[in-house]
Amino acid sequence: MKKLKRTALMLITGIIAISLGAGAMAQNYDIKVQIDGILHNSGGVIDFGEYKPLQIDSRTYVHTRTFAENAGMKVGWDQDNQTAFIKVIADKNSDKPIEVYAAEQFDALGDNGFGTPSSITVSMMIDNSEAVFRYNYDIGEGHIRGLGKTFEMDGAATLIDDSALMVPLRNLMEILGLNVEWSQEQMTAYVSIPYEVKVQDNLEETDRWVPERYYAGFTPPNYIPDGVHEIGEYLGTFKLTKYCPCNICNGGWGNNTAWAGKIIPGQTIGVNLKDGIPKLAWLYIDGIGWRRAEDTGGGIGYHHIDVAVSSHYEATHGNIVYRDVWLAK
Numbered sequence: 001m002k003k004l005k006r007t008a009l010m011l012i013t014g015i016i017a018i019s020l021g022a023g024a025m026a027q028n029y030d031i032k033v034q035i036d037g038i039l040h041n042s043g044g045v046i047d048f049g050e051y052k053p054l055q056i057d058s059r060t061y062v063h064t065r066t067f068a069e070n071a072g073m074k075v076g077w078d079q080d081n082q083t084a085f086i087k088v089i090a091d092k093n094s095d096k097p098i099e100v101y102a103a104e105q106f107d108a109l110g111d112n113g114f115g116t117p118s119s120i121t122v123s124m125m126i127d128n129s130e131a132v133f134r135y136n137y138d139i140g141e142g143h144i145r146g147l148g149k150t151f152e153m154d155g156a157a158t159l160i161d162d163s164a165l166m167v168p169l170r171n172l173m174e175i176l177g178l179n180v181e182w183s184q185e186q187m188t189a190y191v192s193i194p195y196e197v198k199v200q201d202n203l204e205e206t207d208r209w210v211p212e213r214y215y216a217g218f219t220p221p222n223y224i225p226d227g228v229h230e231i232g233e234y235l236g237t238f239k240l241t242k243y244c245p246c247n248i249c250n251g252g253w254g255n256n257t258a259w260a261g262k263i264i265p266g267q268t269i270g271v272n273l274k275d276g277i278p279k280l281a282w283l284y285i286d287g288i289g290w291r292r293a294e295d296t297g298g299g300i301g302y303h304h305i306d307v308a309v310s311s312h313y314e315a316t317h318g319n320i321v322y323r324d325v326w327l328a329k
C-alpha cells in the first residue's frame with residue numbers, strides 16, 4: 001500500500017474488508033469472469049491464477065492485469081502516479097473484436113476533427129475511486145490529443161499483496177462501454193461487447209490522464225497502535241522538528257514528558273495544545289507514523305510538532321520538514 005485518497009479510514013476499512021473477503025472467498029465463493037467475443041470470437045472463463053476475483057461490499061473486484069490481458073487490452077503501471085492504466089487500441093482491421101469495437105466507438109463519436117483515432121485508456125490509482133477515461137487521438141509526431149472524462153467508481157482501486165491492483169469489474173466495464181451481466185447462481189460475471197455501440201458523453205478535451213490525488217504523498221500506516229482504531233480528523237500540515245531525551249534538548253525537564261512518563265523515542269511527540277490536539281492523543285504523521293502527544297514545550301508554536309528521536313545527533317541533523325497530520329479516533 002502506498003497512497004491514499006480520501007481519508008485513512010477508507011483505507012483501513014478497505015484492508016479489513018479485503019482480508020475478510022479473501023478469507024471468506026476461499027471457503028465460500030469461486031467467482032468466475034467469462035468473456036464472450038472480446039479477444040476472439042469465442043469466449044472463455046478467465047484463469048486469474050493467484051489473484052482470484054474478490055467480492056467486497058457485494059461488488060466484484062478483478063485483478064486488473066489478468067483481466068486486461070485476457071481481454072486483449074494493454075496494461076501498464078505508472079510507478080510515479082501509483083496508477084494502473086488499461087489501453088484498448090482502436091483498429092477497424094484488427095482480429096481482436098475489442099479493438100474493432102474501440103474503433104466503432106470513435107466512429108460513433110463522429111468526425112470531430114481531433115485527429116486520428118488511436119486508443120481508449122482508463123487509468124485507476126491505488127486507493128482512489130476516480131477513474132480517468134480518455135479517447136486518444138493521434139495528432140502526429142507522437143503527440144496525443146485526449147477527449148475524456150472522469151468516473152467515480154463504486155469503490156477504490158485496491159492493492160493487495162503489495163502488487164496486485166484489484167478494480168471494481170462492473171465500473172470498469174461500463175467505462176469501457178462493455179456489457180456485464182452477473183449470475184448469482186453461477187457466481188459468474190459475463191462480459192461482452194454490446195450489439196449497439198456505447199460511447200461516453202459529456203466529454204471534454206483533457207491532458208489529464210491519471211486521477212488526482214486527494215493528499216499528495218500520503219503514506220498510510222503499516223500498523224495501528226493498541227487502542228487506536230481509525231485515522232480521524234485531518235489536522236493540516238505541520239512543521240516537524242526533532243528532539244531527544246538529553247539535557248540539551250530538554251533543559252530542566254530531563255527526560256520526562258509533560259503528561260506521560262519518560263520520553264519514548266519513536267512514540268513521544270511534543271505538541272501545542274492550541275492546535276486542538278488533546279493531551280495523550282495519538283496522531284498519524286505522514287511519512288513518520290503513529291505518535292502520541294505526550295509532551296509540550298514553550299518552543300512549540302502553532303502547527304508545529306516536536307518529534308522525539310533516540311540520539312542527540314539525529315535530533316540536531318536533518319531538515320525541518322512539513323507533513324500532513326491526522327488525529328486518531
Ligand SMILES: [Zn+2]
Nearest residue numbers: 244246249312
Ligand atoms: Zn538532545
